[in-house]
Amino acid sequence: xxxxxxxxxxYDIESFTKANNSFDYELKFLExxxxxxxxxxxxxxxxxxxxxxxxxxKEIIDKLTSFGVKIIALRCAGYNNIDFQAAFEKIHVARVxxxxxxxxxxxxxxxxxxxxxxxxxxxxxxxxxxxxxxxLTGFDLYQKTVGVIGTGKIGQKFINIAKGFGMKVxxxxxxxxxxxxxxxxxxxxxxxxxxxISLHCPLLKDTEHIINGExxxxxxxxVMLINTSRGGLIxxxxxxxxxxxxxxxxxxxxxxxxEADYFFEDFSNDMVSDDILARLISFPNVLITSHQAFLTNxxxxxxADTTLQNIKNFSLGLEDYNEICYKCNTSTNCxxxxxxxxx
Ligand code: NAI
Numbered sequence: 472x473x474x475x476x477x478x479x480x481x482y483d484i485e486s487f488t489k490a491n492n493s494f495d496y497e498l499k500f501l502e503x504x505x506x507x508x509x510x511x512x513x514x515x516x517x518x519x520x521x522x523x524x525x526x527x528x529k530e531i532i533d534k535l536t537s538f539g540v541k542i543i544a545l546r547c548a549g550y551n552n553i554d555f556q557a558a559f560e561k562i563h564v565a566r567v568x569x570x571x572x573x574x575x576x577x578x579x580x581x582x583x584x585x586x587x588x589x590x591x592x593x594x595x596x597x598x599x600x601x602x603x604x605x606x607l608t609g610f611d612l613y614q615k616t617v618g619v620i621g622t623g624k625i626g627q628k629f630i631n632i633a634k635g636f637g638m639k640v641x642x643x644x645x646x647x648x649x650x651x652x653x654x655x656x657x658x659x660x661x662x663x664x665x666x667x668i669s670l671h672c673p674l675l676k677d678t679e680h681i682i683n684g685e686x687x688x689x690x691x692x693x694v695m696l697i698n699t700s701r702g703g704l705i706x707x708x709x710x711x712x713x714x715x716x717x718x719x720x721x722x723x724x725x726x727x728x729x730e731a732d733y734f735f736e737d738f739s740n741d742m743v744s745d746d747i748l749a750r751l752i753s754f755p756n757v758l759i760t761s762h763q764a765f766l767t768n769x770x771x772x773x774x775a776d777t778t779l780q781n782i783k784n785f786s787l788g789l790e791d792y793n794e795i796c797y798k799c800n801t802s803t804n805c806x807x808x809x810x811x812x813x814x
Contacts, residue, residue, distance in 0.1 A: 472786055473497040474544070475516040477505040477525050480735065482771055483546070490775035494783060504731075510534045518782050520544045521552075523762060524731040529557035536561045542785050546778045547765070549701055550795050551674040559797035565781040568793055569624050570765070570773035576628035578764035579669050579699045582723030586695060586758050587612070610666075613637040618665030620658075620681070621672030621700065622648055629669060641665060644672070662689035667697065674701035684709040693720035699764040702728035707747045714754055721756040725764045734761040 476483065479500035491498055499516070503509055505525040511534075513519050519540050521527060527543060532554065535543070543553065545566040558564050585591050587609040596603065617633045619626050622644040630640050630653055641661045642653045661668070668690070672678050682696065683706040696719055698705055707728055713719035727734070729745055743749045751757050765774075777793070784792040 472518055472782055473499070473516045474518040474520055474782060475499045475501065475513050476520045476546075477501050477509065478503065478522045478735070482766070483522075483775075486771040486775040487779070490772070490779050493776075494779045496779065496782070505531060507531055507534065513540055514538045516540060517786070518542045518544050520546055520778060523547045523549060523552060524734065525552060526731065527553045527558075529554050532557045532562055542782060544778050544782055546774050549673060551701060551703065553795075555795060556797045563785060563792075564795050565778075565785060565793045566795055567774050567777040567781070570777060571767055571770035572624040572628045574767040574770040575625045575671075575699050575764040576632060578725060578760070579625075579629055579671075579697050579723070580632050582697050582699070582725065582758055582760070583612070583667060583669075583695065586721045586723050586756065591758065614639065615666040616641060616664050618643070618661035618668040619653075620644075620661070620668065620670050622651060622653065622655075623671065625699075626669075626671035627651065629671060645677070658686070659689060662686055663691065665694065666691060667695040669697040670700045670704050672700060672704070674703045679703050680706040680709075682706065682710070684712065687713040687718055690718065692718060694718070695721045695723070697723045699723075699725040702726040702730050707751065711747065711750055714757065721758075722751075722754075723758045723760075724751070725760045726762055727751070727759070730762060 474496050476487065476498065479502060484500050487498060501509065501512065505519065505521050505527065507530050510531050513535055517540065519535055521543060540562065542563040542565060543558070545553070545564065548566060548568055548570070550564070550566050553564055555564055589607045589609065593607055614637060616639040619630055619640060619642045622630065622642045626642070630642065633640055640653050641656050641664060643656060643658050643661050647655050670682070681704050687709055696710070705728070710719065710722060714722065727748060729748065733743065733745065733748060743752070752759060781792040
């Protein structure tokens with residue numbers, strides 16, 4: 472198999488090169504994203520490997536299909552960047568459903584801890600020999616209520632950590648997990664009672680802008696909002712309004728709706744022309760990280776191993792290669808897959 476990688480960073484090259492010792496595929500790494508123009512370079516390859524901000528449109532899918540590319544292998548869990556309706560019955564799409572739910576859950580906690588205890592500010596102050604602690608007051612997490620939207624793999628790890636702090640957990644999920652030791656509730660109650668809200672559901676049609684002006688109105692004054700899932704879950708303009716009116720006390724964001732043009736790149740000698748992102752960065756009570764929640768050694772290893780194994784299983788004609796397709800909409804518990812009706 473010949474595999475071409477788009478948007479490959481140094482850490483991708485290292486982890487995939489190492490994992491490939493067990494597969495011996497021909498790998499080609501490109502630093503830039505997959506676009507209709509750069510898709511041209513996939514001629515002659517069997518598999519195209521992409522990441523979260525490679526937007527795989529119908530036109531790109533048609534082009535890749537015409538070159539004989541057989542599979543698009545996502546080296547991530549989320550798949551909202553793929554028009555998999557267009558991919559259906561043309562090209563196979565695989566993903567890495569789980570590589571380290573701990574990595575993302577722990578990063579969500581890191582955002583909470585930093586925002587709450589303002590360690591980022593304390594770090595800067597003491598670096599300049601400023602030992603004043605004025606303005607650094609936080610609150611005990613103990614006995615506070617955290618609302619978790621989405622109780623899948625990451626949400627569950629997050630809940631376990633939150634319980635370790637002695638927090639009360641309220642959860643909402645469209646499909647509740649049986650046997651999970653958590654209080655499920657409706658969104659209204661979760662919004663009303665949570666001191667912190669953390670998003671762990673995928674970006675789908677019914678979750679797009681789940682956090683908007685209306686839902687923000689229902690939240691507690693001073694609520695902390697954490698999003699390590701996908702930017703499109705939050706209407707960023709409404710978030711800014713919520714921050715300006717002080718309804719939202721603080722926000723920790725690892726993702727942003729229009730992140731594709733900025734995240735993972737260095738703009739320190741340039742300027743950010745996205746006014747919404749620039750405004751968010753300007754708030755002292757907003758902490759933005761650029762989609763790094765997944766970035767641990769363990770996750771990188773699992774991503775590389777699973778992606779190459781997916782491609783291998785696919786090439787061997789095995790069922791189990793974490794396919795997502797339009798009908799399945801998920802790689803797990805799909806009746807079509809169980810009935811082996813995926814094309
Ligand atoms: P998962 O599939 O295990 O869990 C997602 C949960 O969301 C499921 O329980 C599902 O029932 C629930 N859900 C679906 N529709 C919903 C709705 N309308 N309302 C409420 N809940 C709903 O996924 P996992 O592994 O926990 O990942 C969650 C998300 O985290 C991914 O979709 C991805 O977008 C994001 N992610 C972010 C990373 C980062 O580096 N920032 C890395 C990995 C994943």
